[in-house]
Amino acid sequence: MPDDPFAELKAVQREAWALFAPLEAISTMPAAELIRHARVRPKQSVLDVGCGTGVIAVTAARLGARTCGLDLAPALLERAKKNAALADVEIEFREGDVEAMPYDNASFDVVLSQFGHMFAPRPEVAIAEMLRVLKPGGTIAFSTWPPEHFVGQMAALVGKYQPPPAGVAPPLQWGDPSIVRQRLGETVTGIVFDRGVICFPALSPQHYRSGAEETFVPVVKLVQTLQSDATRLATFRADLDSCIGRHLENNMVRQHYLMTRAIKR
Numbered sequence: 001m002p003d004d005p006f007a008e009l010k011a012v013q014r015e016a017w018a019l020f021a022p023l024e025a026i027s028t029m030p031a032a033e034l035i036r037h038a039r040v041r042p043k044q045s046v047l048d049v050g051c052g053t054g055v056i057a058v059t060a061a062r063l064g065a066r067t068c069g070l071d072l073a074p075a076l077l078e079r080a081k082k083n084a085a086l087a088d089v090e091i092e093f094r095e096g097d098v099e100a101m102p103y104d105n106a107s108f109d110v111v112l113s114q115f116g117h118m119f120a121p122r123p124e125v126a127i128a129e130m131l132r133v134l135k136p137g138g139t140i141a142f143s144t145w146p147p148e149h150f151v152g153q154m155a156a157l158v159g160k161y162q163p164p165p166a167g168v169a170p171p172l173q174w175g176d177p178s179i180v181r182q183r184l185g186e187t188v189t190g191i192v193f194d195r196g197v198i199c200f201p202a203l204s205p206q207h208y209r210s211g212a213e214e215t216f217v218p219v220v221k222l223v224q225t226l227q228s229d230a231t232r233l234a235t236f237r238a239d240l241d242s243c244i245g246r247h248l249e250n251n252m253v254r255q256h257y258l259m260t261r262a263i264k265r
């Protein structure tokens with residue numbers, strides 16, 4: 001978008017999200033849950049928004065859906081193409097921004113996003129786009145992180161050290177059902193929520209944190225920023241370890257998430 005006030009931020013994110021690739025091992029299991037929640041059927045046309053390495057897209061395509069995937073990060077799309085080839089399914093992957101998608105109105109029976117569209121800076125623009133490309137009677141469904149659970153608490157901690165840029169809505173708002181209802185508005189009917197949990201293996205809080213410092217973009221960026229302030233970096237790491245420690249049990253960090261489904265009128 002030529003007049004996008006967040007073009008610079010997105011240019012940074014386009015490169016930064018490349019680090020997410022190893023986390024596909026963790027996002028593979030909830031992908032099956034979101035496909036079930038969205039009731040995807042063979043032959044439907046399905047769009048996976050913020051598709052990353054394509055875990056949702058490949059799962060839908062393996063069910064027989066005609067599937068497209070869109071993401072900001074070219075490096076993740078390369079990996080998504082390899083995943084589709086490995087699974088022997090055809091998927092059309094495109095580089096693009098959920099806030100300005102390269103698809104015609106009413107192109108898809110189902111529009112999905114797993115922890116993807118929630119990172120767009122302008123939720124009202126992102127949701128309007130997702131509903132625009134969805135056919136009337138089609139299904140929109142997405143998974144998001146609720147503020148009250150572990151990922152939400154971790155993100156709030158990151159936000160304490162590095163507040164989001166002015167005008168950027170906190171991604172965790174997408175984990176609050178009342179805000180989700182408000183954002184979907186009158187364009188949809190039949191909103192249904194469900195919840196799931198990802199069990200993330202970790203030997204210690206430090207193991208989890210060290211992984212997050214390499215793969216989870218908000219943490220990666222904060223640690224980069226704090227490199228010039230060793231004391232503050234150490235305090236952040238201690239705070240994060242204690243947050244992780246409160247959720248680590250039996251070598252697993254339980255990451256609860258929210259699933260939403262609705263029908264476009």
Ligand SMILES: C[S@@+](CC[C@H](N)C(=O)[O-])C[C@H]1O[C@@H](n2cnc3c(N)ncnc32)[C@H](O)[C@@H]1O
Nearest residue numbers: 017027050051052071072073097098114116119
């Ligand atoms: C947490 S990852 C989730 C990836 C994938 N859906 C999964 O579950 O494995 C977030 C994804 O959203 C993408 N993303 C962030 N902002 C975006 C935007 N404005 N438009 C399109 N994709 C975006 C990132 O590039 C990244 O692939």
